[in-house]
Amino acid sequence: MNFNFLSPVSDSVLAHNELLSEQVLGKKIKIHSTQNGIPDLDGVKLAIIGVKENRNDVNYMGEELNFDTIRTSLYSLFPGNWHTTIADLGDIPAGSTIEDTYYALRTLISVLIENKVVPIILGGSQDLTYANYRAYDTMSPMVNIVNVDSNFDLGDASIEMKNNSFLGKIILEQPYNLFNYSVVGYQTYFNSQEEIDLMDKLYFESYRLGEVTHSIKLVEPVMRDAHIVTMDLKSVRAAEVGAKQKFSPNGFNGKEVCAIARYAGISNKVSSFGIYEFKTTYELDATPMLISQMIWYFIEGFNCRVKDDDFSNTNNHQKYNVLIENDELIFYKSLKTGRWWIEIPFLPNVNNKLKKHTLLPCTHEDYLEASCGKMPERWYKAYKKNSF
Template identity: 25%
Template sequence: MNFEDFIISPRSFKTESWQIGSRISKGIKEGSIVLLFVSDYRGVGGDAEMQDFTGVRKEFYKLSQLDFEVPVIDLGDLVSGKTVEDSHYILQEVLSACHYKNAVPVIIGGSNDFAFSLFSALNFHQKNINYTQISNIISLKQGESINEQTFLSKILGSKNFSIKNYHHLGYQKHLNETDSIKLIKEVQFDIVRLAEMMNSTEKTEPFFRKADLVTVNCDAVESFNDPFSMNPQVNGLNKREICAYMKEIGLSDNLQSVGIFNYNIYSDNQLNHQLLAQMLWYLIEGINIQRSHPKERHYEMFYVLIDDTEYAFRRDVFSNLWFFGKDENIENCIPCSRKDFDEAKKGWLNPRLMKI
């Protein structure tokens, strides 16, 4: 099967030389960022008809390209399959082609269950995946069909998938079943409430630092005027916060794949289109910054004594980012924040760090 038969190329837009649209090309390139727009919303109770992403593209194309060096590809719009499973299969073929060329696919639109395809395609190419999801909902429902309520249980429960860490950020207590939250905690995956993500990215930045896969459920973003997402919420990350988190996603050392799902493509609101376009822009900015970082890093070691036990923290001299653990291989240390170090000096150690 040639997946290109299922992709409709994007139309061209007139842009200035300083705008990012002037450097966007077609066709998957080695080491590039590949944008693909998806219209299948059946997993969230919508339809699979082709939708018009022109409004989002116009807003995105006219943003500044700054000094970005990583090639940006707009692959186009994915034609939905006859069934949801068909759409997942076609998408996985596209994703796999991107991974073969060390490109970072960014899937925009479609329902939240397409995170399953992102995980499945990446799992074919590597093991021990670090997966971070921003979503206001934690659903671990079982079922044969795949939708936004069952996809996470299919990922976490599959014997064929290799997951190293799962971080769930932005959940809201009043929208979730208590049992799902308890189960996530029992298996020692990290779970962070919306309130802990507001105003600053410092506390949750460590959950993005080594992420291979990050997906964003737009339902975790507050709606204004027109609904921003398929399940609009009055509470959520605000416009500035979600853009700041998109940049943190791009700064991940290991980023292989990104999904932005449940965006309300049925909206004609220009401000919604602008926000999604700027979310993409900040993601790309983060990736460009990360690619410019030196490959060789140097670390300072700090020791903290708590109840006669010595604990080690390490600071990246270049980035000023912190890690917990004394292992010479930084990959075996746990990303943490400066606040974790400061709290340890006061005698309190974050329980999350004891997983080491």
């Protein structure tokens, strides 16, 4: 497919890259340049894409986006013991209309996913998640989104979509492909009680900032079930980022967002990953380096992926049956990785989206609590959604 709408990585970034050690990441990846054009995707497993679109930001003041500082920082990092081929496809410029940008991004992501390439998207305003989601229309009847954010981004679906209201459009617009939506790190004072109640009513998952920072491992099973991961930089506390990016004194620290990005990379299901709400800076300050390290940890996680969810062979797992009142909960533990799943039963008389027994990622703690008579909340919400 022709991707002439992609603009190459700037010559200044490439010139800086030439001065770096031969061992850095910038010397190990395929880069879209003016001189060499768009790289061949043969063998590529991860592709970096910048999207210069921020016109649907509620605070948009006409500023243009530039990702040079992010690339300069990222290229200067040393790769881990990785076995995957990475490409930087350059940028999607802002189209004549916002819909043009959405169309370009949706088309590119569709082609990449069909070719088993995971896009790493740099934005831009977070409404680009909507275009990312629409790329799955022809591929998956059931999509799970995890949003690392201080806000739910539900908004009012009856008015024009903005970066703080894209989820409303995802929920209400056909085709209805969204099965689950999880928010990691929300801060209550940034969300109305009506939105909090609606998340519960729709059986979506939400994890408060304090809950996640108290035990970052909570994020792993949530990410294990995600297809799309979208990270809003406003979820990071102001002390961790540069002057232009400061939003709230509370939020994740750098170590925590990198751990979350790594969990996203480890997940076998995650097939697109985006970091949004970057504000252009021409200084090599904390923000570009933090984003670079988040990308680095996502790639690190991707290289640690293990296929451990094949339960057709009983030698691969242990099965546990737990009785809670009138329900029998069935847990599986992978003998390869020690990760846990819980079975969601198929309801034969319901026109639902799940047409078979579905295994929901969970934690060892979920099993222990079930053994003590407490119903796992993730199981309950998934079961109720399955009943629609």
